[in-house]
Amino acid sequence: MDSYRRVSRRGLILGGMQLGFAGLLGLRMRYMQVDQADQFRLLAEENRVNIRLIPPARGQIFDRNGAVIAENAPSYRITMVREDAGNVEEVIARLSALVELDEDELNRALAEMERSAPFLPITIADRVGWDDISRVAVNAPALPGVTPEVGLSRHYPMGDDFAHVAGYVGPVSERDLARYADPEPVLRIPRFQIGKVGVEAKYEEMLRGRAGAKRVEVNAVGRVMRELDRREGEAGADLQLTVDNGLQNYIKARLGTESASVVVMDVTDGDLLAISSSPSYDPNKFVRGISFDDYAVLRDNDRRPLASKTVQDAYPPGSTFKMVTVLAALDAGVISPEETVWCPGYMEVGGRRFHCWKGGGHGHMDLEKSLRESCDVYYYDLALKVGIEKITDTALRLGLGMSHDIPMSAVTEGLTPTKAWKERERGSSWVIGDTVNASIGQGFVLTSPLQLAVMTARLATGRAVTPRLIKSVEGRTSPSHSGENLGFNENHLRWIRKAMFAVSNNRRGTAYRTRIAEDAFRMAGKTGTSQVRNITAAERARGVTSNDDLPWNRRDHGLFVAFAPYDAPKIAVSVVVEHGGGSSAATPIARDVALQALYGRDPPLDAYPKKDRGRIKTQQERLARERRAPDGEESSRA
Amino acid sequence: MSYLEYTVKSVPTGLRKVLYLNWPLALLLTAVASIGFLMLYSVAGGSFTPWAEPQMKRFALGFVAMCLVALVPIWFWRNMATLAYLVSILLLVFVELFGTVGMGAQRWIDIGFMRLQPSELTKITLVMFLAAYYDWLPMRNTSRPLWVLLPLLIILLPTFLVLKQPDLGTAILLITAGGLMMFIAGVHWIYFGVVLALAGGAIAAVFQSRGTSWQLLQDYQFRRIDTFIDPSTDPLGAGYHITQAKIAMGSGGWTGRGFMQGTQSRLNFLPEKHTDFIFNTLAEEFGFIGGFSLLILYVLVLLFCIFSAMQNRDRFSSLLILGVGLTFFLFFAVNMSMVMGLAPVVGVPLPLVSYGGSAMLVLMVAFGMVQSAHIHRPR
Structure with a gap:
């Protein structure tokens, strides 16, 4: 019976060790799940919840009479989600039958699609016309994964009249970011536009507004599972300039x-x-x-349009x-x-x-x-x-x-x-x-x-x-x-x-x-x-x-x-x-x-000395033809 | 004492044996497996496919196998021990030569209805063979050097083959289980002291070998160790897994986030959530209460084995039961240590819970032998 006792003694020792280790596991479990629970819960939330910014609508710019100088016009683009498209090449082929696709842009989009996660929408055509968009929308069943999307982009209806005054916006550059000690997160949104010159730049903070945010739940590869809640942003402030659109436009034409x-x-x-x-x-x-x-044309012009x-x-x-x-x-x-x-x-x-x-x-x-x-x-x-x-x-x-x-x-x-x-x-x-x-x-x-x-x-x-x-x-x-x-x-x-x-x-x-x-x-x-x-x-x-x-x-x-x-x-x-x-x-x-400023319109010929009147009349007629059609633009006056 | 000295007439015969099966053990195993089904259903997003249903079928198969094995007298299994060991060694050699490569390692043989992992089989056959060896070896020879060297070779042969696959987790399990079998069998303390000292030296050597031409571990194995020591060194690579696993575990709290509500596993932050890291899903969704309950169930299985072995006066039976219990213990202890950040990630499943066929079948057959030893014990 000696052998049996040996087994039982060693067995008990081993059993004790095993139970001891099991106890250790229990303690570790308790430590992690009870003592450190809050910390880990926080980490899990950080994993799960992503904050996505909602870019604010930029403030508009008007002239002294309320005519629009800078506005946010809808801009249409076509995006594609790889995993929804299935056969990407076939869908692209069908799409190009409907819409003219730019070769370079398409290749860039396809390359980007290869690199990024299959569920991310990739822009395959930007700034497409309304006709193209409606054709895509009508043919949606034949184009899986293809979505026409509308965004807002800055538009200057007055064209070159206000280029030096209102300036323009453009995508945020590294240099722009470097100007801020602590850049607002909204500036890091791809394609986000900020003022580059003129009023657009000088009143940037006011025009920009404040970004809203939404909290979304994402999985490990970043796919959005659902939206949890959102806080709307604040649109940028509207500006009214002292400039008179009609006079500005006249001068532009007069200077030629x-x-x-x-x-x-x-x-x-x-x-x-x-x-x-x-x-x-x-x-x-x-x-x-x-x-x-x-740009080279503008830069090299010796009359310096810029x-x-x-x-x-x-x-x-x-x-x-x-x-x-x-x-x-x-x-x-x-x-x-x-x-x-x-x-x-x-x-x-x-x-x-x-x-x-x-x-x-x-x-x-x-x-x-x-x-x-x-x-x-x-x-x-x-x-x-x-x-x-x-x-x-x-x-x-x-x-x-x-x-x-x-x-x-x-x-x-x-x-x-x-x-x-x-x-x-x-x-x-x-x-x-x-x-x-x-x-x-x-x-x-x-x-x-x-x-x-x-x-x-x-x-x-x-x-x-x-x-x-x-x-x-x-x-x-x-x-x-x-x-x-x-x-x-x-x-x-x-x-x-x-x-x-x-x-x-x-x-x-x-x-x-x-x-x-x-x-x-x-x-x-x-x-x-x-x-x-x-x-x-x-x-x-x-x-x-x-x-x-x-x-x-x-x-x-x-x-x-x-x-x-x-x-x-x-x-x-x-x-x-x-x-x-x-x-x-x-x-x-x-x-x-x-005279144009004092009358607020084309002055009567009586305002000119007699011998000039014939020439002025011709000039007024010529300029009236060259100037922007007043109806189209001025109907938007407030 | 050998099986010939049994008072055979007191051993149940025929179908009466079914009544002598240890039903509490069967119930415990079913409970553990059920927790597995529940979690596999959860990680599949509330679906029986692709994991829960096959797992249930395999458990049913395993349960039947356990009963059948239990009905065969234990001395038959004792006589089979040598053969079983040899077969598993042959399978290991076979898998080395013809096996299918999966997850970066040669591990299984496709035999039609399932993939057989010889390394899983070896965990039990080694224990069987060592139990038979010490049953056969006269007690006085137990601690003689030659008779100590022999079982060492028995252990090291499959360990070496498994390490070649390479499967570090199983290799560690084999060497630990084998060593502890020798301990239970009564090999002198001195040997263990020497081995522990040598092991310490070997570990030092392993680390010294890194980057040299005689490097003892694969690069990925070294990286796993690095990651274990400091997961933050590689937060998006291998360290990502263990970090996410700990987050899943810790965020469970006392009562968990609720069935199928675990964000870490549901949103795929948790790696290998149906196999090695299934415990983290349990801990996330059912909290400390859920995780600890499973630990209790495991400990109860373990206690059954210890008490059953203590009662059994047959040396083979006793050694075998302790060995199976030990293997079972090593499975869950290593897995839990690993998923709780106490040990490097070595790829050991959670017994009867992780999705996987070979491990489950082998364990159920092993418990069948435990049942057999229990039924056919000398009274």
Whole structure:
């Protein structure tokens, strides 16, 4: 019986060990399922529940009358789910019989389909037409796994009219993400669009809205089993611009292929009624993702359609700067309006001869005559009397040399030079010739068309009017920008306005030929020509000063600033025509635009001087044909 | 004492034997298997196909086999032990040469109605053969070196063949079961001390061998060990399985998430949910109460074996019952340790619960022999 006892003793020992181990398993079970249950339950929930973002509807952009500038248009695409399609090739073959499929896109989609899970929908055709979509829908039974889907995509019904103002949206890029310290998760949604330039970019946060979210249950490979709950997002805020769609559209057509910019501003409250840069481009192309060729055409065009010339380009203001010089002199009390200066056609300063544009000279010039006929020597004289500091100070008060706060891209500060600036930037000291050049808006002075309009509005009102582009956000009107009184002597301003009136309405004025004939809307303005090149001594000797003899890109810029009506100023206009050859390129545009703005429609021919009426009539008819059909777009006005 | 000394007249004969079957054990086994059916039904998403129904049929077959084996006198099985062992070795060699490769290992022979896994069979035939060996060996020779070397070879031969497949889980089971059989049989303590010391050295050698030309384990086996030591090193690869398994288990809590409500298994986060990791589904859906109940059932089966062996004065019977109990214990202990993150994932099924034909049939036949030993015990 010894053997039996051995078995039983060892057996018991082993049995005890086994039971002990079973106990250990029980304890482990208890530890995991009771003590750590909450933690594991949480992990299981994290596994199971996915948060999916619901992209918010982007806010719309309207003009001041409620016409749509930027909207969310339905965009159709065709998607396919591999596992539902069964025989993918056969379904694709049937589909391509109905809808034209892009070869490259199709191959890309098929490759993507191979890589991703079989239950994920893959886009096989994007931005398809409504006809194609309905054909697919009708033939749905023959196309298993194929679904027509509708999404929202940004659309700009005004085409290129507002390209530089509203800007455009595009898919989020790595660079966009890098700009945010902590990018919102919604930005990581594929194909999510954000503002790239213009108002779309500057008001991005407001327009975007807030993403909603839904919680879905997913399985281990990510297939959505069911939706658990959802929280709707908040749509983005709607914006209303101060710009008038009709006027903006008119200006676009009026400028045609000219490389030019026009700003129309309401002098009473700073509203930018139009802010147009020509030539322009179609922002819708950028939303879709512009092709390399299309982009190259825009980029290589020497009239720079991509540049927003009204705010981002700064030009020497030329003679349009003369109001600044004269106001500085009046303000400093160094001259009186009746004082005359003799213009022999040039002036010697510091051993250098500064020419007047009129070789033979103007003779005796007082304030009004000098501005009317744009005599340069008069201003050289003022410059020597008043000095650059006072001129710069006055320029700043009139809104030059500062960046105005409007939500467009790359708003320039321009340049109002000072002695300190020259020493810092150029490393040489200020010479008196610099002051002389600055007095007629040449040399270092640079202003943007927007700044010129602001300057004109401030001269017309005497108040610190600032430009305003956003009229209201989500129905809440933003405050008026009529501004405080600038503190200039009202008499001084009156003299200057009177002189500007003479520019347009005196027989000897530089803009007399492009005057407004309607008494109620008389215009006061100032012409300007800004040199792109220096006239060399050789050229002067040869007499090559006519712009017509030069290649386009070396011709002078033509400028004109004006306000109207003279008696009760309502609008300020600034026009810059690049390489227009002189101010005569700008003045007719300014008159047409001013009349269009004042009448709010095509002006009657009576508003023009008699001899212009025939030509204007033809022009109006031509533009009416070229402009966007008003019915189609304006019916959407609120 | 040998079977010739039985007081044969007190042993039941003929169909009367059925009454002497140990019905509580049969009931326990059925209960365990039923838990398996329930879970297989659940992981199939509330369906008898593809797992629950075949499993039930196999259990019915296994149950009949158990009864038939139980009715045959135990001494017949003792005489068959050597043959059974040799057959299983031959099958192992055969599967090595002609077997079907599945899951990266040569494991089964397709015999028409089912796939036979010789390695499963070996788990029992080894125990049988060792029990017969120690029954035959005079007690005084038990601890003599030569007589210790022989059973060692008996154990190592199938272990080596199984390891070649490669099936680490079964190899560990074989070597542990064999070693413990020798322990029960009364081999001197000294040997076990030496073996344990050698094993420690061998484990060190295995780890030392990694990356060398004489590497002792396959790469995937090393990775499994790495993953076991720190699942987070490979959260989306092999570590993913064990992490998800633990989440399933832990999220069950006291009472579980409810029948067919386990998100980890229903949403496929749980790997191998119908075989090796079926316990996690049970633990997720029925919680600690469900999991612990199954453990209790297993322990009751184990206790039956221990008490039955203690009562049985026949040395072969006693060793065989303890051996079967031991094998059964190793199955569930290794599986549970593995799915609870206490041991590396080595691919050992949960006995009578995991989906699988060979393991279930072999275990039921083994319990048939336990029943036979119980019925034909000397009184």
